[in-house]
Amino acid sequence: MISKIKKLAVKNEIFATIIYVCFKIYGGLFYIVFCVMDILPIKENKIVCCNMKGKRYGDNPKYITDALLKKTNNLDIVWLLNDLTDREVPENVRIVKYDFWHQIYELATAKVWIDSNAKQYGFRKRKSQLYIQTWHGSYGLKKVGADLGDKISKIDICNCKYNFKNTDIMLANSRRTSEIYNRAFGYRGQILENGSPRNDIFFQNSEDIKDKVNKYFEVNGKRIVLYAPTFRTDYRVSDLNLNYDILLQALSNRFGGEWVVLVRLHPNNLQDAKSFIQYTDKIINASEYDVMQELLVASDVLVTDYSSCMFDFVTNGKPCFLYASDIARYKEERDNYYELEDLPFPVATNEQELKEVITTFNADKYKKELNNLFEEVGLKETGHASEIAADYILKWMKEH
Known part of the structure; x- marks a missing residue:
């Protein structure tokens, strides 16, 4: 459904404007519900992961999840997915439907968020929560974010700015990737430049x-x-x-x-x-x-x-x-x-x-x-990016 809407928006400027207004209204509603959720306590051992807006169990968050599970069994790790069946998700990972209410509840009550894509516009992160944005590309070929100039849609640029203003940590596999984060996303926070967790697999048997x-x-x-x-x-x-x-x-x-x-x-x-x-x-x-x-x-x-x-x-x-x-x-x-x-x-x-x-x-x-x-x-693939990210998360959770 979302893909069909985007196709129409690309072809019709009036429709694109209507979609943008709906996007802002929906984001406002999203934010209000997050504010209401402030009455709920944060679960100190809870980590919520998402990839491709719930489309797949995979990419960098998957490999960070694997590394965390090797280090401790005292975490409540949640994965937000559209399809709750036929997934190769470890038994000690909790699968939750990627929809409006479940998504907000799980994020609002988690200590750590890990995502490979920009989250829905309007989310609200509390000061005591950690948002790790792994992104889903490396130093890549396709231009992204502000580097697209007038080729980026109003929705994408708005959501991009909102997400990276709220991001606490990003992961990069090269000097070039970090430069793209700074320039294209306007990101000014900390970057762990130790490789992409998903690429650790190339250093293994x-x-x-x-x-x-x-x-x-x-x-x-x-x-x-x-x-x-x-x-x-x-x-x-x-x-x-x-x-x-x-x-x-x-x-x-x-x-x-x-x-x-x-x-x-x-x-x-x-x-x-x-x-x-x-x-x-x-x-x-x-x-x-x-x-x-x-x-x-x-x-x-x-x-x-x-x-x-x-x-x-x-x-x-x-x-x-x-x-x-x-x-x-x-x-x-x-x-x-x-x-x-x-x-x-x-x-x-x-x-x-x-x-x-x-x-x-x-x-x-x-x-x-x-x-x-x-x-x-300036490639920095080490084969240990997942472990480094997992260690960072566990240390942060212990100290906060």
Whole structure:
């Protein structure tokens, strides 16, 4: 429903204004209810986590949750989710419906909030509560926040300012990421620059994860290419499809072996996952798989367009290719921090170019350019970001 409303708002200025007024009214109501909740005491051992506005159990909050559970069993950890079924949530984590009343009650009575996205405008954080914003991108390609200039909607800029004014701690995996937080979000608080908790997984033994993904999708030991395009401002899907036969053949010719492609659409396009792609035993729908990082670990190659997952995937130096058939239009609508050609990743704007860049892939040149990129952004991935964040939280809870 929200995605459909946003599509209409993008296309109709009058409708966008109406939506903005409703957004402000709803935020005001949200704030009033939070104020009423002040009569309730804060539960000193309670932590509330959320990711993608309740869409998934995953991203940075998941890995911080895992680290906390390894350190203590005396916490009441709550996850806000839209779907309360079929989730790989640990037994000692409490799942609560991500709706108006439950969300407000759990947040209002928690000691710590952990989120990977901006919260609903109008929330009210008490002085004795800690709001940790992990964000869901790294030093990324797509511009965000104020860096978008007049390309950002009134709703997004309003909610962005409100959230980061109330945020106490942010997590960053690089010097460049911290700079983006300061400039694009106007954030002036503390930043833990020790890596992304979700990327600790790249420093661990990957065999169990690979086995898990292989069994889940029944790929039977075939090599995996993950196709993970991001969403467009108007939510169109016309630029997301490609010729999978050409892709799979090119990969087999260059790297050998038999391949399958896992197609993972952005959560904003989740409702479109079955509408324009013909899935087979070699073209597999992975859009509803909860944990993106597990797909990245299990995959041998990534094909994306403008998604920041490219920067996570190459933590271990694996091949990533960019298939971007709408570069000019996307730049006009959203804009990027980099020109695609300035990145280490081979770029294709059509299927024949994609075949060519895969076939002629130069591993040595790619590795050298990756190292240059890591140095340029001041990469700080340590493999211990989850543990560092968990230690910070437990220390803060003890002292406050």
